[in-house]
Amino acid sequence: MFSEPFAHGNSWVHALDARLRIGVAFIFSCVLAVATTWQQAKFGLIAACLLLICSRPPLRPLLRRLAAVNIFVLFLWLTVPCTMPGPAAFHLGSLSCSLAGLHLVWLITLKANAISLLFIACVATMPVAYFGHALHALRLPGKFVFLLLFTYRAIFLLADEWQRLNTALRLHNFVATSSLHSYRTLGTLVGLTLLRSIDRAGRIHQAMLLRGFSGHFTSLAEFRFTRRDGKFTVAALALLLLYFTLF
Amino acid sequence: MHIAEGVLGPPILALGGALSLAGCALGLRRLDENRIIPVALLSAAFFTASLVHVPIGPVSAHLILNGLLGVLLGWAAFPAIAVALLLQALLFQYGGLTTLGVNTLNMALPAILAGYLARPWLNREGWPRFFSAFCCGMCGVAGAAILTALSLGFTDEGFATAAKVLMFGHLPVAVAEGLVTASAVAFLAKVRPALLQRPHHSV
Numbered sequence: 001m002f003s004e005p006f007a008h009g010n011s012w013v014h015a016l017d018a019r020l021r022i023g024v025a026f027i028f029s030c031v032l033a034v035a036t037t038w039q040q041a042k043f044g045l046i047a048a049c050l051l052l053i054c055s056r057p058p059l060r061p062l063l064r065r066l067a068a069v070n071i072f073v074l075f076l077w078l079t080v081p082c083t084m085p086g087p088a089a090f091h092l093g094s095l096s097c098s099l100a101g102l103h104l105v106w107l108i109t110l111k112a113n114a115i116s117l118l119f120i121a122c123v124a125t126m127p128v129a130y131f132g133h134a135l136h137a138l139r140l141p142g143k144f145v146f147l148l149l150f151t152y153r154a155i156f157l158l159a160d161e162w163q164r165l166n167t168a169l170r171l172h173n174f175v176a177t178s179s180l181h182s183y184r185t186l187g188t189l190v191g192l193t194l195l196r197s198i199d200r201a202g203r204i205h206q207a208m209l210l211r212g213f214s215g216h217f218t219s220l221a222e223f224r225f226t227r228r229d230g231k232f233t234v235a236a237l238a239l240l241l242l243y244f245t246l247f
Numbered sequence: 248m249h250i251a252e253g254v255l256g257p258p259i260l261a262l263g264g265a266l267s268l269a270g271c272a273l274g275l276r277r278l279d280e281n282r283i284i285p286v287a288l289l290s291a292a293f294f295t296a297s298l299v300h301v302p303i304g305p306v307s308a309h310l311i312l313n314g315l316l317g318v319l320l321g322w323a324a325f326p327a328i329a330v331a332l333l334l335q336a337l338l339f340q341y342g343g344l345t346t347l348g349v350n351t352l353n354m355a356l357p358a359i360l361a362g363y364l365a366r367p368w369l370n371r372e373g374w375p376r377f378f379s380a381f382c383c384g385m386c387g388v389a390g391a392a393i394l395t396a397l398s399l400g401f402t403d404e405g406f407a408t409a410a411k412v413l414m415f416g417h418l419p420v421a422v423a424e425g426l427v428t429a430s431a432v433a434f435l436a437k438v439r440p441a442l443l444q445r446p447h448h449s450v
Contacts, residue, residue, distance in 0.1 A: 002338045026344055031343040034257040041253075065340040076409055079290055083408035101405050111253025119252070119336070119343050127335055143275045143283060148330045150287030151294065155334065158288070158295045178302045183423060186301060187430025190312065194319070194431070197292055201285040208284075215280030226339040 001159050004143045005061035006124040013055035018126050018134035019227045024236050025122035029115045031243065040247050041110035047116035047239060053122050062120065073109050080105050128152045133221035143218035158197055165189050249335070249342040249350055250395060256402040263349030265400065267329065270355060274325035289319055290327035294334055301423055308420040313354045314387025315428050316408070317362025318369065319442060321373075324362065328355040349398050357390025369432060369443045376436060377429050384428025385421045392417035 008014075013021075032044040052062075082092075084101030091097075123131065129149060136145040169185070176182045205213075257262075278286060296310040315322045329351040335341045342350045361383045368379035396410035435442050 004338065029252065029343065029345045033253060033255075033260060068340045069251050072249070072254070076254070076406075078273040079409035079412055086406035098405075104403060106404055108254050111254075112251045115252035115343060115345065116340055120340065123344070124337060124340075128334065129290075131337065140390065141275055143278060143280070144271070144326060144330070146283050146286050147278075147290065147326055147335065150284055151327075151330045152334060154288045154291035155294050158291045159298070162295055176302050178304050178423070180426065183301070183426035184430040186299070186310075187427040188434045190296070190299075190310070190315070190427060191431035191434030191438075194292055195314075195435065196287065197288040197444075198285050198429050198439075198442070201288040205284045206280065 002155060003061075004124070004127055006055070006057050006120060007127045007130075009056055009125065011055045011125075013051065013121060014125050016226065017223055017225050018130055019137050019223055020225070020229050020233060021122040022138065024132070024232075027118055027240070028118055028236075031240070032111055032118070035111055036107075038107055038110060040243070041107055041114055043246070044114035045110055045117070048121060050119050052121040055125050056057045057120065065120060065124075066113065066116070069112055070109075072165060073105075073112050074109060075143065076105050085129065094129055122204075129168055130221065133219045134223065135222070136217070136219045137223050138237050145219075146217040154197070157200065158193065161193055161196060162189075165192065204224065249332070250346050250353075250398065252343040252346055254402070255346060255349060255398055259398050259402050260345055260349060263346075263352045265348070267325070267348040267351040267355070270325035270352065270359075271329050274322040274327075277321070278323045278326065285383075286320060286323050286327050287330075289316060292329045293297075294331040295329060297335065301427065303419050303423050308423065310427060311354070311388050311391065311420075311424060312428070313358035313386075313391060314365070314383040314385070314424070317355075317358030317360070317387060318366055318432070319362075322359060324358045325351070325355045328358065336450040341411060349405060351389070353393050353394040353398065355386050356394065361386040361390065366443070369436065370440065380429040380432035381425040381430075382442060383425075385425030386419040387428075388417060388424045429448065 028047075032041065035041050035044065081089075081097040081101035082095045084098040084104070086098040086100040088096035089099040089102055126134070129152065132145050132149040132152070135148070136142065166189075169189070174182075174185060176186065178230070265366070275374040291315050293312055298309045301310060307311040313324070313328065316327060320425075321329055325385055329347065332347060332350050334344050336347065365379040365383035368375045370376070392414050396414040399406040399410040399413070432443065
């Protein structure tokens, strides 16, 4: 249901230290997020594409993810150029598209895709559980990591639960419309799902206590920084240096 | 409602990140180890709510449920929402690392505020409960829409129209969410009223 199509590969990107990948993704994302020129964004986009190609992602899920990003970008394409004040680039009937608006939206398109591709190449290439352990190794609070891992576990349970209740509704010939009755039914279903999940949490907690859970999160994952990681770090730093000398 | 990466300006990203960090720190401090699992389950509920589509006239929108989360969790809603959004970025590429702070703040701040304001009224039978739960659900979504619009508006004045479209487009969603929240609260009040009393002890 919630698949991780990029997480299980055997490219050298997958073999890199997870901590390093998260660090690189975070630093480069921040650098690109504050970029102000097309050149900077294109530089980032090319770098992200190269890294992504190295991780050999499956194409169909990749396109689906890019669609998720670009729906918001499309919304901006539809609204910003026609409404931004400034000199017009061209006219579409009575609408005039401003030059500054087109410039801004194109910059955003480049940045959004660059950062998202980088994220897919670096972070989506690890299983969520591994990502959590890497965050713990990066000194994020244990409670936060614990919450992340348990939430990840629980979304499968809840989606399943919701599906079951939904099937029951459909068997009773329920079709959701925009009526008060529909909203009331859905609301009751939400309440029921919440209640069941809280009860389920209680049982999980009791089971954990029985197995000697102390309340603290301990991770058994080991991360090793290899020679390959060293080379990648040098390459990433060189790229960063090139970026700041060029722009 | 997730703002994509690369859209917002540096001051907004920094402000959102800092405030979310503070909110999460506060939420985590108030969250003792015994409550992590229930909070995780509710965070997962918030995550899955975004997959549930409700019809609104000719279109449909997904539930958000941040107001309800605010009622049930109080300050713990901050880390719960942050975690759910991080998972949505990982699994669907909605939002991302740099916008996580802003997106969390936009969802969590109205949630906590709406929860805090609505909670005293939720235990009164009848209309007060219905009305406060409705407002809680509605204000959660409307507040998130307003904050999202403000984050866009303060980034660049060219986004002004996009921000307005986003805000007014969410008004019907807010009403639908208010109605769904009101009936969810009515159900919880009947079955487990303790959940609606004090967020730090009930869950």
